[in-house]
Amino acid sequence: MRRLLSLIFWGCLALLGPIVRVTGESLPIPPILESVRMNDGTRFFELTADEGSREFSPGSSTKTLGYNGDYLGPTIRVRRGEKVAVQVNNRLDDITSVHWHGADVPAESDGGPHQGIPPRDSWLASFVVRQPAATLWYHPHIVGTTGRQVYEGLAGLFIIDDDESDSLDLPGEYGVDDIPVILQDRRFDADGEFTYRPSMPDVMHGYFGNAILVNGVLDPSKEVPRGPVRLRLLNGSNSTLLRLTLDGLPEMAQIASDGGFLERPVELSHIILSPGERAEVIVDFSQAGNSPVVLKAETNRGQLYDALEFRPVGNTATAWKAPDTLVAPENIPESEADRTRRFVLQSGMGGRMTINGKTMNMRRVNERVPLGSTEIWEIENRDGMMSQPHSFHVHAVQFRILDINGRPPPEYDSGPKDTVLLWPGDKIRIIARFDSFPGLFMYHCHLLEHEDNGMMGQFLIEAP
Ligand SMILES: [Cu+2]
Numbered sequence: 001m002r003r004l005l006s007l008i009f010w011g012c013l014a015l016l017g018p019i020v021r022v023t024g025e026s027l028p029i030p031p032i033l034e035s036v037r038m039n040d041g042t043r044f045f046e047l048t049a050d051e052g053s054r055e056f057s058p059g060s061s062t063k064t065l066g067y068n069g070d071y072l073g074p075t076i077r078v079r080r081g082e083k084v085a086v087q088v089n090n091r092l093d094d095i096t097s098v099h100w101h102g103a104d105v106p107a108e109s110d111g112g113p114h115q116g117i118p119p120r121d122s123w124l125a126s127f128v129v130r131q132p133a134a135t136l137w138y139h140p141h142i143v144g145t146t147g148r149q150v151y152e153g154l155a156g157l158f159i160i161d162d163d164e165s166d167s168l169d170l171p172g173e174y175g176v177d178d179i180p181v182i183l184q185d186r187r188f189d190a191d192g193e194f195t196y197r198p199s200m201p202d203v204m205h206g207y208f209g210n211a212i213l214v215n216g217v218l219d220p221s222k223e224v225p226r227g228p229v230r231l232r233l234l235n236g237s238n239s240t241l242l243r244l245t246l247d248g249l250p251e252m253a254q255i256a257s258d259g260g261f262l263e264r265p266v267e268l269s270h271i272i273l274s275p276g277e278r279a280e281v282i283v284d285f286s287q288a289g290n291s292p293v294v295l296k297a298e299t300n301r302g303q304l305y306d307a308l309e310f311r312p313v314g315n316t317a318t319a320w321k322a323p324d325t326l327v328a329p330e331n332i333p334e335s336e337a338d339r340t341r342r343f344v345l346q347s348g349m350g351g352r353m354t355i356n357g358k359t360m361n362m363r364r365v366n367e368r369v370p371l372g373s374t375e376i377w378e379i380e381n382r383d384g385m386m387s388q389p390h391s392f393h394v395h396a397v398q399f400r401i402l403d404i405n406g407r408p409p410p411e412y413d414s415g416p417k418d419t420v421l422l423w424p425g426d427k428i429r430i431i432a433r434f435d436s437f438p439g440l441f442m443y444h445c446h447l448l449e450h451e452d453n454g455m456m457g458q459f460l461i462e463a464p
């Protein structure tokens with residue numbers, strides 16, 4: 001049924017034609033952020049959110065937002081065990097915040113709506129990196145304006161390394177054979193500018209675009225070595241689901257999901273990412289022919305984009321030998337769960353987006369979770385009639401999917417996750433240990449128009 005729904009989504013909604021523009025600009029690689037100082041064993045970073053502008057197509061400039069630049073932000077790269085602190089400066093006219101999506105950090109450093117940074121003010125997040133190697137990301141998280149701020153450019157990658165990932169024989173030269181790929185659809189107008197003016201249907205169904213940006217540019221290309229190349233894929237779109245395939249190679253091997261490595265590489269012909277989700281894949285360009293290989297992105301509106309063109313260079317290498325195992329699986333047995341909570345996602349009249357019938361209220365604690373407990377959260381998308389997918393994100397934990405509509409998850413969805421796609425009518429059970437930090441955290445739909453219009457709640461992790 002779930003597969004059928006997916007086919008219906010990608011098969012029958014092909015109403016809008018593709019926008020094909022081949023400019024072939026070289027793919028920009030977000031720079032690794034240099035730390036500004038070391039102090040008492042803590043590595044300090046600095047991010048500044050500011051206004052800017054960018055010419056996405058020649059001759060037309062769009063107002064944007066960015067961290068330490070005009071659009072998007074640098075990649076923050078840290079090691080497990082490291083003490084880090086990030087000072088965030090807000091040079092916007094609006095309140096903002098920076099949430100470390102997927103990170104296991106204290107509530108006061110989580111960067112959610114309770115850590116808003118007023119205009120011209122700064123905020124310091126500090127934490128010890130406690131979790132395994134993963135590709136996380138960061139973005140604003142203020143109630144009502146997250147969609148606009150992310151859309152206009154505020155987002156960046158947050159990569160964690162550890163000894164285990166170093167010991168694996170995987171491509172790891174950043175920007176060469178280990179390539180960040182931030183995918184975002186945007187709605188450009190006739191003047192070549194993009195604006196964020198969601199109508200009521202946009203709130204209900206998400207602010208869809210008519211072009212796709214990769215690392216902040218249209219139609220880029222990238223020279224790659226003719227061997228295994230690791231892509232760190234992020235769907236950084238506001239509300240658009242992406243189905244990714246390769247034109248020129250039959251498959252790719254997924255090695256990591258949101259929160260880190262899978263047990264073993266999983267060969268896939270396509271990958272579906274909802275907003276906020278990540279996947280790391282190995283693409284073996286030794287198996288490519290002489291033509292470029294194109295990363296194609298199909299949206300749940302049926303648009304098909306040539307998102308990124310890869311041009312393999314160099315001598316033909318031998319085929320990549322995938323490792324048999326990556327990391328030992330860390331499953332949480334269902335028998336360890338202390339309780340089950342239920343969350344029903346549903347759209348209402350007039351764009352009222354609810355979880356368990358309620359819209360987000362900063363003064364309401366929706367759920368109280370005892371520190372150290374293990375819980376099953378059963379999430380249901382009750383928007384079957386509206387054919388509306390949702391993307392459920394939980395702060396503070398990496399969870400495991402127990403089952404999807406009663407069936408165990410596919411292997412690629414069996415690793416650590418912080419965001420999960422729910423097709424209309426889906427019921428998904430996840431399990432997590434809430435054992436890190438006490439404090440107030442968020443759960444919400446990661447379709448940002450839904451989040452901004454109420455589909456969010458708060459849970460308080462309480463120390464005994
Ligand atoms: Cu939603």
